[in-house]
Amino acid sequence: QSVLTQPPSASGTPGQRVTISCSGSSSNIGRNLVNWYQQLPGAAPKLLIHGYNQRPSGVPDRFSGSTSGTSASLAISGLQSEDEADYYCAAWDGSLNSYVFGPGTKVIVL
């Protein structure tokens, strides 16, 4: 049972905007930066968003993150077929003294 909550799946057609939510608490999202990772089938996770909505080099600007209070969200605009993957939010949890991942959201491109 993760301390971060994400919907199990999200879907959209090519070109649409999809948003994934991540709910936490004051011990994690409420006081620490949220990161988002993308995991394509059969591959290692890849950092997508870090810090204050920062994208590592090579990550398209179609991906954006935001945080408000104890919740965060990842938006994918102009959805493409190659965006079909699992997406995880993550943050440091000060109460657990651990880095915690959400359960993951599978994005399906219809």
Next chain:
Amino acid sequence: EVQLVQSGAEMKKPGESLRISCKGSGYSFTSNWIAWVRQVPGKGLEWMGIIYPSDSETRYSPSFQGQVTISADKSVDTAYLQWSSLKASDTATYYCARLASDSYSYWGQGTLVTVSS
């Protein structure tokens, strides 16, 4: 180019011991924390713990404390994850990842550990 290269897949029996490795290159290995992350087949990511190779300071997730040992040898730029007595429930893919600022920007390719009698 920063790279984390992990050791190959392992097939073990319950009760056996195992150590898997993660070799860093392309950066100063002692300058960044290295974490281990577990992924049970078909499931999500779980952070196991982290080590600072410069002085081997280690921190564990409460869920994994006492279940595994994380170590590092800075002379060969390698971090390790080891078990003294494997269980079937340890079957998973294990990733190492390098911490920079607040996130894990580089990941190893993963090591599949299968524990079965």
